[in-house]
Amino acid sequence: MNYRIVLDSPEAMSNPPNAWSNPSFMTAVATMQNLEPYHLKCLKGKELVALLPVYEKNTLGYRRLVCPAGSYYQGLNLWLEQSSSAPRKLLDVLQITLSMAEYLKQKYKKIQFNLSPETYDIRGFSWAGFKAVPLYTFVCNPTLELKPLSDERKKIALALKQNYEFIEETAVEQFIKLSQSMNERKSRHLGFSYSKFNQFVALMLKQGLMRQFNLKQQGEIVSSNILIQDGAKAYTVFRATAPEALKLGASSLHTVKLVESMKADGVTELDFCGGNVPEVARFKAAQGLTLKVFYQIKS
Numbered sequence: 001m002n003y004r005i006v007l008d009s010p011e012a013m014s015n016p017p018n019a020w021s022n023p024s025f026m027t028a029v030a031t032m033q034n035l036e037p038y039h040l041k042c043l044k045g046k047e048l049v050a051l052l053p054v055y056e057k058n059t060l061g062y063r064r065l066v067c068p069a070g071s072y073y074q075g076l077n078l079w080l081e082q083s084s085s086a087p088r089k090l091l092d093v094l095q096i097t098l099s100m101a102e103y104l105k106q107k108y109k110k111i112q113f114n115l116s117p118e119t120y121d122i123r124g125f126s127w128a129g130f131k132a133v134p135l136y137t138f139v140c141n142p143t144l145e146l147k148p149l150s151d152e153r154k155k156i157a158l159a160l161k162q163n164y165e166f167i168e169e170t171a172v173e174q175f176i177k178l179s180q181s182m183n184e185r186k187s188r189h190l191g192f193s194y195s196k197f198n199q200f201v202a203l204m205l206k207q208g209l210m211r212q213f214n215l216k217q218q219g220e221i222v223s224s225n226i227l228i229q230d231g232a233k234a235y236t237v238f239r240a241t242a243p244e245a246l247k248l249g250a251s252s253l254h255t256v257k258l259v260e261s262m263k264a265d266g267v268t269e270l271d272f273c274g275g276n277v278p279e280v281a282r283f284k285a286a287q288g289l290t291l292k293v294f295y296q297i298k299s
Contacts, residue, residue: 003096004043005103010053013039017077019230020116021053025209029070030055032200033192040104042096050096051077054113064110069190070200072237072273073294075116090121097124105129105299112298117271125297133296136275138289142263146256147288155249156256162248165216166257172202175212175224178240185243201226201238210237213261215254217245223254232268255287 010016010023019025026037035055042050053075055068067074078096080089101124104111114135115122122132140146148156176198183190190197204210205226215223222245226238236258241251255272262270272289275281285291 003049003099005100006041006043007038007054007107008041010037010039013051017051018075019209019228019235020071020073020075021051021077022209024207025204026053026055026071028200028203028209029068032070032196033068035066035068040100042100047079049079049092050100052100052113064108065104065113067112067114067296069192070237072114072235073116074113076119093121094124097121098127099124101125101128101130101297108299110299112296115295115297117292117294119295120293122295122297129299131298133298134293135296136281137292137294138272138275138281138284138287139292140259140270140272140289142259142267142270146259148252149286149288152252152286152288155252157249159249159253162217162245162250164222164250164253166213166254166261167216168211168213168261170205170212171214171221171224172198172205172212174214174221175201175226175238175240178221178224178242179238181242182240213254213258215241215245215250215257223250225254225258227258229262229265229267232266233271234262234265234267234269235271235273237273251283252287 010021010026013023016022021039030037035057038054038056040052040054041048054065056063057066078093080092084092105128117137126132176194180194201210205212209228211227211229213225213227214221223241224239225236228235228237241254259270272284275284275291
């Protein structure tokens with residue numbers, strides 16, 4: 001089967017398949033980091049059969065694909081013939097990903113992007129000569145009861161005594177303040193200014209592409225979470241908690257309250273976007289979340 005691969009502007013798609021491919025979202029992510037957003041499309045004749053959101057960075061004429069902050073995944077979207085047999089679909093996916101990978105290999109010397117956990121067959125990329133690095137995240141089904149370890153249950157019980165209030169509200173400045181404080185404590189560098197980060201989050205919240213959930217004490221936000229909801233799936237892309245509240249179990253309680261809220265909204269999978277830093281991985285595992293693998297494709 002011959003496929004045609006093209007790079008197209010995200011703006012050309014009026015009905016994006018998911019949040020990661022949304023033109024407004026991609027444009028905002030790219031603007032924050034001086035990148036160019038594209039839809040890598042695979043066509044069968046005139047029919048679109050696959051789409052991959054990618055971000056291009058141009059440094060002194062040298063172009064490469066990068067993983068941008070804000071877009072945790074660059075999920076591969078597929079449109080397969082529903083009447084096809086399982087073996088035929090398997091072969092089609094392999095040929096599609098191989099065709100896309102060979103196109104990328106010819107166009108870029110350096111690439112890096114994160115597939116979402118739904119894409120587990122990465123042979124096409126591997127066979128084209130790219131590395132497929134396994135990474136991890138933690139997820140849960142909000143309709144099922146969380147079963148945290150005893151230490152986490154103690155933290156949650158302690159947090160419940162602090163009279164925290166859980167609320168969905170837009171408070172960008174407070175989130176940025178908490179985020180900056182957390183990053184400074186952990187010696188993390190964003191790679192872009194906090195003013196740009198502020199503008200990005202504010203725009204996404206205004207457009208309804210992100211939601212903000214806060215834990216408050218006496219009117220002050222002590223833990224803040226920025227979330228992307230995409231139908232029955234949701235992703236906690238950013239969270240920051242004040243250090244004094246962290247000691248009182250605020251982040252643990254924040255997870256419990258967020259899961260309860262997502263259950264009420266009909267979400268069946270909540271992705272906590274990460275499990276590759278030891279201290280974060282231990283924390284999420286202790287909360288009773290489920291480990292899930294995804295792949296980073298790189299040259």
